[in-house]
Amino acid sequence: MSQPAISAPQTDPAIKLSVRNLSRHYGDVAALDRVSLDVREGEFMTLLGPSGSGKTTLLQAICGLNTPTSGQLLINGQDHTHTPANKRDIGVVFQNYALFPHLTVRENIAFPLKLRVRDRAEITARVTRALDAVGLGHAGNRFTSELSGGQQQRVALARCLVYDPAIILMDEPLSALDRKLREQMQMEIKRLHRETGTTIIFVTHDQEEALALSDRICLMREGRIAQLGTPQEMYDAPRSAFVADFIGLSNIFRGTVVDGHLDCPEGRLPLPEGASGSGKGILVLRPEIMTIDPDGPLCVTVTDTVYAGAETRVLVTHQNGRELLLRQGMGPVPAVGSQLRLGWEKARAHFLTREV
Numbered sequence: 001m002s003q004p005a006i007s008a009p010q011t012d013p014a015i016k017l018s019v020r021n022l023s024r025h026y027g028d029v030a031a032l033d034r035v036s037l038d039v040r041e042g043e044f045m046t047l048l049g050p051s052g053s054g055k056t057t058l059l060q061a062i063c064g065l066n067t068p069t070s071g072q073l074l075i076n077g078q079d080h081t082h083t084p085a086n087k088r089d090i091g092v093v094f095q096n097y098a099l100f101p102h103l104t105v106r107e108n109i110a111f112p113l114k115l116r117v118r119d120r121a122e123i124t125a126r127v128t129r130a131l132d133a134v135g136l137g138h139a140g141n142r143f144t145s146e147l148s149g150g151q152q153q154r155v156a157l158a159r160c161l162v163y164d165p166a167i168i169l170m171d172e173p174l175s176a177l178d179r180k181l182r183e184q185m186q187m188e189i190k191r192l193h194r195e196t197g198t199t200i201i202f203v204t205h206d207q208e209e210a211l212a213l214s215d216r217i218c219l220m221r222e223g224r225i226a227q228l229g230t231p232q233e234m235y236d237a238p239r240s241a242f243v244a245d246f247i248g249l250s251n252i253f254r255g256t257v258v259d260g261h262l263d264c265p266e267g268r269l270p271l272p273e274g275a276s277g278s279g280k281g282i283l284v285l286r287p288e289i290m291t292i293d294p295d296g297p298l299c300v301t302v303t304d305t306v307y308a309g310a311e312t313r314v315l316v317t318h319q320n321g322r323e324l325l326l327r328q329g330m331g332p333v334p335a336v337g338s339q340l341r342l343g344w345e346k347a348r349a350h351f352l353t354r355e356v
Contacts, residue, residue, distance in 0.1 A: 009107070013040040015077075017062065022071035031057040033223040034071070036181060039167075042197045046188075046210040049220035050246070054170065059203050063090050063169050066195050082282070089159030093170045097152050099144040099159075106140035109158045116163060130158040133192060149230060154188065160292050161196060170202045174209065185214050207247050211235065219243060221356060227230075240354040243285040251290070251324045257281040259317045260317045266318050275351035284350035287313070290326040292334065293343030300324060300342055302334045316340065 017039040031113040032054050038044045045056040060066045062073065064085030073081045080088055091112075099108050110132050113123045130135045134154040144152055153173060160168050170189075174182045190213055193200055204210055210217050211231045219226045219234065227234060227243045238244035241252055255264025260276070262269045262283045269283055300316035303323070312328045326342065334340060 009011035014296055015039070016041045016043070016075070017073040017201070018072075018077075019058070019062070020072040020074070022058070022061060022073060024054075024061060024066060025069045031224045032068070035220075035225060037218060037225065037228070038340045039199060039201060042199055043198045044193050044203060044213060044215045046202045046214040046217045046230055047220060047248075048204060048207060048210040048217050049094070049226075050205060052222075053220040055218075055220050057169055057223075059169055059201065062167075062201065063092055064088050073186070082197050087316065089166040091163070091168045093153075093156045093160055093168065095175055097144075097173075099152060099155055101143065101145050104141050104143055105136060105147070105155050107230065108144060108155055109162050112159060112163045121263045122138065126162050127158075130162040133161060133195070134158045136186070141157060147178050147182075153185055157189070157192065158222045161192070162197070165179070165198075167199045167201060170200065171204055172205070175204075175206075177264040181214075182209075189213060201257050211247070217247075219246060225262040226356065238284065238350060238352070240356050241282050241284070241352055242356045244352065249287050249325060251285045253283040253285070254283060255283075260313070265320055266322060267299075269297055270346060270348050270349050272349045279311045282352040282355070284352060286348070287327040289345045289348045290324075290342050291344060292340050294341055296341040296343030298342040300340055302336050302338050302340065304336060305333050316342070 015038045019035055019037040023030060035058060047058060049055045057066065061068050064083060066275070068081060071081070072079060075088065100105060100111070103111070106127055109127045110123050113126060128137070131140050134157055134170070136151065136154055136158065139147065139151065144155060147155065155171070174185050177185060186354060196229045201214060208287055214231055216228060216230055217234050218228050221242060227239050234243065234247045238247060244250045245252060253264045253266055253269060257260045257271070257278050260271055262271055262281050271281070271283060275281070301320050302314060303317050304315040306313040306315070310329070312333050314326050314328055314334060316324050317328065318324060
């Protein structure tokens with residue numbers, strides 16, 4: 001009798017890039033402060049954060065455009081901390097695309113292969129494949145000035161994909177596009193990542209973009225990593241008030257923990273199960289978990305409503321003057337000026353003790 005097949009054990013993807021205690025100082029200012037981060041083979045990692053958080057400095061250290069003050073950077077297990085940028089096998093897509101206007105689309109994409117002295121047949125085959133991958137097979141003989149912003153972005157992507165770099169870095173590549181085109185390009189980048197399996201490190205300050213694209217998000221603040229995790233982990237399980245406030249919209253209450261409640265300027269608010277202890281505490285309520293409840297602990301007045309298609313955003317003001325936000329799906333919308341009481345799903349509330 002034949003034996004049942006034994007499946008091979010599942011293994012985690014190899015570490016493609018390892019950043020170890022990396023620091024970058026400009027005089028007394030630490031743009032990066034002992035940052036450690038592993039990026040896996042084939043992962044889409046987003047560096048997210050406000051201006052001045054260190055995300056672009058980290059990206060520049062990875063691709064060799066600045067030299068770390070201390071620490072180590074490994075690619076495929078090899079130390080590349082001080083390797084020149086052109087020796088790192090890293091492709092970069094810049095915010096301004098950096099295309100050559102005097103060259104055709106096909107010539108722009110072929111340029112990195114010519115620098116690497118590939119033969120003509122290989123260049124032709126690779127460029128054709130890259131053009132097809134980004135849906136521009138029909139535009140190879142056009143000049144980049146004749147293309148739309150979204151098409152130029154695709155050319156920049158194809159120019160990176162064409163020589164199969166170990167890692168592709170994208171520095172806020174969609175920020176110059178209008179909202180609709182930006183969302184279309186997000187889906188295009190997501191498709192290309194899925195089909196090519198390329199390791200991508202993407203820099204943005206747009207948290208919605210990070211949530212839509214990433215396998216994991218590295219949220220940075222003042223040169224350090226505030227939290228690292230999947231989009232769902234970052235949204236559903238923030239570790240600090242900073243993370244909860246930056247990732248998505250939140251109503252944040254600060255006060256003192258007493259008998260399973262938070263005593264704060266807005267009243268005595270019930271905490272989720274398991275939130276025990278005493279001292280200072282932070283309650284985070286996402287707008288979508290808040291509901292109109294005649295017995296709710298928050299007394300508010302509706303000050304504005306914003307129709308957003310699938311939802312209506314309701315801006316309310318607490319009796320102490322604090323503005324709060326809730327989201328409503330289908331159903332009647334409360335009138336501006338009406339007084340309400342609000343409650344929430346306790347199990348979906350977040351209790352935190354850390355500001356950052």
